[in-house]
Amino acid sequence: MPLGFSRVYVHLPGKFSYDAWIKGLGEGRSFVTNGPALLVKFNGQHPGHTFGNLKSAENICHITGTAAAAQPLDRIEIIVNGQVVKKIAPQQAKSSKPGYRAKFDVKIPLSGSSWVAVRCFEKHHANRIRIAHTNPVFFDVPEKPLRPRKEAVDYLISRMKTEIKRNTGVLTDAELGEYRQALGVYEKLRKTARRD
Numbered sequence: 001m002p003l004g005f006s007r008v009y010v011h012l013p014g015k016f017s018y019d020a021w022i023k024g025l026g027e028g029r030s031f032v033t034n035g036p037a038l039l040v041k042f043n044g045q046h047p048g049h050t051f052g053n054l055k056s057a058e059n060i061c062h063i064t065g066t067a068a069a070a071q072p073l074d075r076i077e078i079i080v081n082g083q084v085v086k087k088i089a090p091q092q093a094k095s096s097k098p099g100y101r102a103k104f105d106v107k108i109p110l111s112g113s114s115w116v117a118v119r120c121f122e123k124h125h126a127n128r129i130r131i132a133h134t135n136p137v138f139f140d141v142p143e144k145p146l147r148p149r150k151e152a153v154d155y156l157i158s159r160m161k162t163e164i165k166r167n168t169g170v171l172t173d174a175e176l177g178e179y180r181q182a183l184g185v186y187e188k189l190r191k192t193a194r195r196d
Contacts, residue, residue: 006034011046028135035130036073036122040065047117047135057144059110061137068101069122069130076104076120079136082152090120112144150193156186 009031010024024030028048031038040047043062051059061080067073067090076088090102108116115136122130160183164176 006032008032009037031132031134033132035124036067036069036120036132038065038067038118038120038132038134040118040134042116042137045137047137050138050140052138052140054139054141057112057141059114059139059141061108061110061114061116061139062106063108063116063118064103064105065118066101066103067120067132068095068099069120070099071125071130072100072123073102074121074123076102076118078106078108079117079119080108080110081114081146082149110139113141113146114139115146147192147194148189150190150195153186153190153193157183157190160186 008025010021011029012020012024014020029046031040031047041064042049043051043060045051063078067076073090073092076090077084078086078088085108086106088104088106090100090104092100092102095101102120110116115138117134117136119131119133124130160179164179164183167176167179
């Protein structure tokens with residue numbers, strides 16, 4: 001991949017500096033891309049925000065934003081807890097600058113603790129994937145904690161077992177111990193994973 005092909009953009013409220021960029025990155029105010037730009041707010045907040053100690057298990061995430069790309073946009077997707085819950089066909093217009101822009105404004109109901117992110121896809125003539133993906137925001141409902149999906153936990157268990165087998169005789173016992181420790185964590189999580 002050429003240098004700079006995949007990039008991370010960070011929202012900075014003030015002037016650019018290395019320290020401000022790193023701080024914003026650590027706080028999750030960012031999106032990654034290999035093509036489109038994706039500027040999004042969730043209930044008026046940038047990606048990375050936590051809506052904490054919510055009293056109600058039922059909440060609404062109001063998502064507003066703009067996707068921009070050199071080629072026409074194919075779709076915009078809203079992701080909740082790892083699942084696509086809404087696909088938006090972009091209503092886009094050719095921009096005064098080269099490219100296309102699509103604004104979106106949707107409300108997504110949430111139940112319990114959740115994370116929400118947005119991604120968009122650009123159509124590409126060579127069937128290459130051009131995508132942008134925001135960091136998530138988090139809705140914390142202490143009485144309704146987020147439980148991982150069984151499918152995701154099973155995948156991670158499988159990956160750890162594969163890596164342990166592949167690296168036995170290559171890594172030291174201490175290095176393999178990190179994989180074994182992760183495997184133990186995922187196997188414990190599997191007991192409470194949800195099956196939806």
